[in-house]
Amino acid sequence: MTLKVLAIDDSRTMRDLLQVSLTESGFDITLAEDGIDGLDKLEAAQPDVVITDINMPRLDGFGVIEAVRAKADYRATPILVLTTESSPAMKARARDAGATGWIVKPFDDVALASAIRRVSAV
Amino acid sequence: MSKTDELRATFFQESEDLLEQLTDGLDEMSGGEADSETVNSVFRAVHSIKGGAGAFALDAVVRFAHRFENVLDALRSGELAVNGQVLDVLMRSSDHLTVLLEQARDGVPDDGDPAGEPLLAELMALTGAEADEGPSEAEVNFQPMTLDLGDFGASAPAEMQFRVDFQPQDDLFKSGNEPVFLLRELCALGEAQVDCNTSALPEFDALDTEASYLSWKVELRTEASETAVREVFEFVDGLCVLGIEEVGGDSAGGGLPDLPDLPSADTPPSSEPAAADDAATKAAAPAPVPGPAASSAATPAGPPQKVEPPAKSQPPQPVASTIRVDLHRIDRMINLVGELVINQAMLTQAVKRDGIAQGSDIDVGLEELRTLTRQIQDSVMAIRAQPVKALFQRMSRIAREAGADTGKTLRMVTEGAATEIDKTVIEKLADPLTHMIRNAVDHGLENAEDRLASGKSAEGTIRLSAAHLSGRVVIEITDDGAGINRDRVRSIAEKKGLIPPDAQLTANDIDNLIFQPGFSTASQLTALSGRGVGMDVVKRSIQSLGGRVSIASEPGKGSTFSIVLPLTLAVLDGMVIEVGGQTVVVPISAIIETMRVPTEQVFQLGTQNAVVRIRGSYVPIVDVGAVMGYRPAVDPTGDHVILLVETADGVRAALLIDVIHDQRQVVIKGLEDNYGQVPGVAAATILGDGRIALILDPSAIVGHNGAGGAAVLTTPLAAE
Numbered sequence: 001m002t003l004k005v006l007a008i009d010d011s012r013t014m015r016d017l018l019q020v021s022l023t024e025s026g027f028d029i030t031l032a033e034d035g036i037d038g039l040d041k042l043e044a045a046q047p048d049v050v051i052t053d054i055n056m057p058r059l060d061g062f063g064v065i066e067a068v069r070a071k072a073d074y075r076a077t078p079i080l081v082l083t084t085e086s087s088p089a090m091k092a093r094a095r096d097a098g099a100t101g102w103i104v105k106p107f108d109d110v111a112l113a114s115a116i117r118r119v120s121a122v
Numbered sequence: 123m124s125k126t127d128e129l130r131a132t133f134f135q136e137s138e139d140l141l142e143q144l145t146d147g148l149d150e151m152s153g154g155e156a157d158s159e160t161v162n163s164v165f166r167a168v169h170s171i172k173g174g175a176g177a178f179a180l181d182a183v184v185r186f187a188h189r190f191e192n193v194l195d196a197l198r199s200g201e202l203a204v205n206g207q208v209l210d211v212l213m214r215s216s217d218h219l220t221v222l223l224e225q226a227r228d229g230v231p232d233d234g235d236p237a238g239e240p241l242l243a244e245l246m247a248l249t250g251a252e253a254d255e256g257p258s259e260a261e262v263n264f265q266p267m268t269l270d271l272g273d274f275g276a277s278a279p280a281e282m283q284f285r286v287d288f289q290p291q292d293d294l295f296k297s298g299n300e301p302v303f304l305l306r307e308l309c310a311l312g313e314a315q316v317d318c319n320t321s322a323l324p325e326f327d328a329l330d331t332e333a334s335y336l337s338w339k340v341e342l343r344t345e346a347s348e349t350a351v352r353e354v355f356e357f358v359d360g361l362c363v364l365g366i367e368e369v370g371g372d373s374a375g376g377g378l379p380d381l382p383d384l385p386s387a388d389t390p391p392s393s394e395p396a397a398a399d400d401a402a403t404k405a406a407a408p409a410p411v412p413g414p415a416a417s418s419a420a421t422p423a424g425p426p427q428k429v430e431p432p433a434k435s436q437p438p439q440p441v442a443s444t445i446r447v448d449l450h451r452i453d454r455m456i457n458l459v460g461e462l463v464i465n466q467a468m469l470t471q472a473v474k475r476d477g478i479a480q481g482s483d484i485d486v487g488l489e490e491l492r493t494l495t496r497q498i499q500d501s502v503m504a505i506r507a508q509p510v511k512a513l514f515q516r517m518s519r520i521a522r523e524a525g526a527d528t529g530k531t532l533r534m535v536t537e538g539a540a541t542e543i544d545k546t547v548i549e550k551l552a553d554p555l556t557h558m559i560r561n562a563v564d565h566g567l568e569n570a571e572d573r574l575a576s577g578k579s580a581e582g583t584i585r586l587s588a589a590h591l592s593g594r595v596v597i598e599i600t601d602d603g604a605g606i607n608r609d610r611v612r613s614i615a616e617k618k619g620l621i622p623p624d625a626q627l628t629a630n631d632i633d634n635l636i637f638q639p640g641f642s643t644a645s646q647l648t649a650l651s652g653r654g655v656g657m658d659v660v661k662r663s664i665q666s667l668g669g670r671v672s673i674a675s676e677p678g679k680g681s682t683f684s685i686v687l688p689l690t691l692a693v694l695d696g697m698v699i700e701v702g703g704q705t706v707v708v709p710i711s712a713i714i715e716t717m718r719v720p721t722e723q724v725f726q727l728g729t730q731n732a733v734v735r736i737r738g739s740y741v742p743i744v745d746v747g748a749v750m751g752y753r754p755a756v757d758p759t760g761d762h763v764i765l766l767v768e769t770a771d772g773v774r775a776a777l778l779i780d781v782i783h784d785q786r787q788v789v790i791k792g793l794e795d796n797y798g799q800v801p802g803v804a805a806a807t808i809l810g811d812g813r814i815a816l817i818l819d820p821s822a823i824v825g826h827n828g829a830g831g832a833a834v835l836t837t838p839l840a841a842e
Contacts, residue, residue, distance in 0.1 A: 010166065010170065011136065011170040011173060011174055012132055012135075012136045013129065013132050013133040013136050013170075013173075013174035013177065014170070014173060014174065014177070016128075016129050016132050017129060017177055020125060020129065055165070055166050055169050055170075056166070057162075057163065057166065076295065076298050077298060078298040078299070078300070079298055082173075084169070084172060084173055084176065095297060095360070095361075098296070098297060098298070099297065099298075100297050100298035100299050100357060101299070101356070101357035102357070105173045105176055105177065106173070106176040106177035106178075106179075107177075114307075117303065117306075117307055118303055118304060118307050118354065118356075118357060119298065119299060119300065119303060119357065120300075120303060121303065
């Protein structure tokens, strides 16, 4: 079964990077441009894993996590946060918001795949 | 283009957009109209640039963007208040970031960005950042999170044995983590023996599906380091009781980890011996999996309805929806539309020739086709059109840099940044405009003392404006400096032999001397504006775009350079005329009026030249047929027509032609690519009947200084 990933990032570059990397790793990827767009696409994408950026217009990553967790069907869906910081404070904040794990930017294919493997049935 | 190159290209494209977003935001902030969302968007722009730059290892960009971002973050959180000094640093930082990105894009080797050091210090001073908070190597390089096998302390590839005790807490599931995946990852590191302890599992009736009852003990034999083993549990650190212990290369049987919460591994399995004995990870699926199945079966808690995303503090802003299209596709379409225009014209002509009655279905249909064609053409042209905003922002930056380099304080004012021009034109305008802006700062504006002495404010103003004016685009660069020093210009021109010492020149003539090739040389250009290019090069590049550049200067008040450009490079409204048996096209934009030759108003000057008196002023008559070499010069008082034209230099002339046929839009087909430059000819076009007609360049025919006659064109077309 192909694992479905919903990746939310407002940066075109980052979306492209995620798309290339995840597609090569054999994931079925849906891209969204900001938090609102991500939530709009959630039902159709039915993702096994959600990857979201934090700083985004309209609705930020914390808002995404909160909204996804509020949905009965997705309250245990793994959510990975994209972050440029790897500080403990940042991790704690992501954790408190309900994130499952984090991916530190810039990521390489190995790191990305490893993070996904640790939270999902690849 | 490789995948990486494509990604890189995307990054630089996106960066341009982000820089624009950044500049816009800073402008709004300096205008005092910024709200919290403005600061947020500025922050996000820099943040995204940093993120992208990290992916391509553009360390200088990352380093600078990181500091920049910290200051913006402080602004965002209200720790730092916006004031003039802060904005100044931010603007210069934005400029510097632009430069860094340009350098990275152009492949300039990263020299550690020494130029950015002072600015970095200023940025750090704003946030009160101390050295210890400075970007450590790890922070700068953003160590990618990989399964790092390099624990140098351990003998590298030797096999190690670890005992891992893992007891998830309830919160682990709430975060969306799942022990089975972690155990699988752990097992992937080597050879593992996994024991699941189910002793804490209650009776089924008492089972809380959200709670954690199981714990695992793993004996792992692996070549991976302890770091790698710990990394598996990175996401659940703090959400479980975890013990990782190196037990050496010998077999299991060492001391148990001292974990009070964990039931002793020796405790005999209680209620379900079968499950406890099952060492396979797969069978050890934890009970509390709040997945879709579990939640529907056992948890009636959550309402199954769609939950609206919570309203965040930021109001939703309209997002411009755009797509990126390869320029070649648009150009191809423009070409096709051009063909369509020609084809439609040919059809019209054929219909006319065959005597189809006016008002017939065919005639009406054809008329509709013409309207549609025109609309398609306009729409396609609009695709290529872009606002000059990005170009103007770049020029503002150049003006600021030039001001800093020359020590002149100046204000840059831009107007009409929303004016749209063809993309190609915008791209080609960048270089000449850069040069003109630098000139305006360097040569145009006086230094502060001189300004104050002449009763002006110490701060100079450079105004850059764009506007649509009767089918053309006018771009003006105005400075409020000293104006052109005509005595000096004249003496330089004399010294260089550009004009004879006794030449009778008007003020405007003198001003225009600066456009002469050979006028500017290194000796009178400072390092700033002098990049080996003179105004003649500027003039030529504007002309190659079908435009004209002119100057108006007033001593003591300043100078204005005006650039007049066609809206598009692809079509032109032209008047189809006939002269010497040839059908040619004259751009409408140049024509002021047309008339029969007023015979009694024509005066002969010498043997060659004639003038015609039109509304009280005398205008030289230019015999187009003779200038182009179609036929020998004719008596202007014969049966001819006059086109009164005005060139962009403001010079008027009466073009003598034979017949006016039509006025229509023609598709411009360049001659230079396939043939070569022909004096007096701007381009060619294809007429409705399929014939090729040349498009005249009135300015070249008339000559820039109003000298009429055949002398203008040294190479008549007939000689080609």
